Amino acid sequence: MAYVSKRGATISGIEPRTGETHMAKLIAGNWKMNGSVESSRALAGGLAEKVKATPGLADVAICPPGPLMRDVLTAVAGSPIGVGGQDCHWNEAGAHTGDTSAALLADIGCAYAIVGHSERRADHGETSEQVKAKAEAVLSAGLVAIVCVGETEAERDTGQTETVVGRQIDGSLPDGGTPKTVVIAYEPVWAIGTGRTPSLEEIAAVHAFIRARAQESYDLGEGLRLLYGGSVKPGNAAEILAVEGVDGALVGGASLTVEDFWGIIESCP
Numbered sequence: 001m002a003y004v005s006k007r008g009a010t011i012s013g014i015e016p017r018t019g020e021t022h023m024a025k026l027i028a029g030n031w032k033m034n035g036s037v038e039s040s041r042a043l044a045g046g047l048a049e050k051v052k053a054t055p056g057l058a059d060v061a062i063c064p065p066g067p068l069m070r071d072v073l074t075a076v077a078g079s080p081i082g083v084g085g086q087d088c089h090w091n092e093a094g095a096h097t098g099d100t101s102a103a104l105l106a107d108i109g110c111a112y113a114i115v116g117h118s119e120r121r122a123d124h125g126e127t128s129e130q131v132k133a134k135a136e137a138v139l140s141a142g143l144v145a146i147v148c149v150g151e152t153e154a155e156r157d158t159g160q161t162e163t164v165v166g167r168q169i170d171g172s173l174p175d176g177g178t179p180k181t182v183v184i185a186y187e188p189v190w191a192i193g194t195g196r197t198p199s200l201e202e203i204a205a206v207h208a209f210i211r212a213r214a215q216e217s218y219d220l221g222e223g224l225r226l227l228y229g230g231s232v233k234p235g236n237a238a239e240i241l242a243v244e245g246v247d248g249a250l251v252g253g254a255s256l257t258v259e260d261f262w263g264i265i266e267s268c269p
């Protein structure tokens with residue numbers, strides 16, 4: 001089924017949200033462990049100005065480090081930019097030193113939480129089982145879960161992309177999710193921060209695989225927002241965002257300047 005975007009492009013395979021005639025792309029910035037109070041205010045405030053001046057190009061989210069959350073929420077107040085956590089604990093509260101609950105993210109005013117990013121899977125040994133529990137906590141808190149999956153270079157080189165990503169999908173998605181509450185981000189590990197990306201055909205193929213698998217395992221394929229992440233920049237965003245089945249982008253490095261992040265938002269078809 002095809003829908004026409006606000007800019008007149010035909011987007012196929014995407015269900016509009018209720019009452020809408022198209023599904024906007026979601027452009028989410030993952031700041032990772034970057035920024036300061038001063039830079040975060042300037043970046044979030046600058047983006048908010050851009051989005052308010054030219055609304056409707058895409059749904060926009062930014063995921064700052066926890067200590068910068070209040071400053072970012074203040075800076076984007078009154079704009080349609082959503083703010084998200086980069087991770088959360090699966091419990092609502094308790095003795096978990098250093099962790100943040102999804103409930104607290106919701107309380108502070110967040111709309112999203114990323115779970116299962118490959119850097120957390122690698123640096124903190126997070127398993128898909130834990131990612132699923134986190135995603136379920138995100139849903140319980142009333143937030144949208146951005147669940148990340150993706151293969152390493154060695155896994156791709158040995159032809160295991162679908163096996164690995166399929167296993168991550170089966171193991172990491174929350175029970176009871178809907179296309180309104182769950183977003184999947186396909187982030188090939190070897191493309192993160194490297195300047196390398198899969199070919200457009202490869203992105204399309206993995207996205208089609210993920211959508212089919214999410215449908216099969218969770219009845220969650222139709223209308224699901226599926227983001228691509230890994231070295232998305234203003235220079236390649238237009239072609240990546242035009243790939244069938246790509247409903248937005250999860251952006252790391254290029255979300256750290258207003259100019260680059262806005263360039264990606266402006267590239268939405």
Ligand code: 13P
Binds near residue numbers: 194252
């Ligand atoms: P880069 O855009 O820096 O490659 O990072 C992608 C990513 O990991 C976003 O979560």
